[in-house]
Amino acid sequence: MTDKADRSQAPAVPAFTKEQFLKSRQxxxxxxxxxxxxxxxxxxxxxxxxxxxxxxxxxxxVK
Structure with a gap:
């Protein structure tokens, strides 16, 4: 297998905006x-x- 094929099969990592993190209750x-x-x-x-x-x-x- 090539590296390109490995990357295409990897699951996408979700990304969120600042606003979404601030609304999260986690x-x-x-x-x-x-x-x-x-x-x-x-x-x-x-x-x-x-x-x-x-x-x-x-x-x-701390300074």
Whole structure:
């Protein structure tokens, strides 16, 4: 099999907008507030992308 055939058979990873993440009930309120600050309007994110942005914010150093 070629790489191209492997990619065409892989399931698509769903991506969501900032607004969709903010309306979701999967995150507690304080995490939605953080996502509102770190995610960009008009851009789509996978669950992994949103989690990565959230964790990067939580682990940042305070100046």
């Amino acid at each position: 995150r507690p309120g304080h995490e939605r507030d953080i996502l509102a600050a770190v995610l960009e309007d008009g851009k789509t994110y996978t669950f992994a992308d949103a989690e990565k942005a959230l964790q990067a914010y939580l682990k940042r150093s």
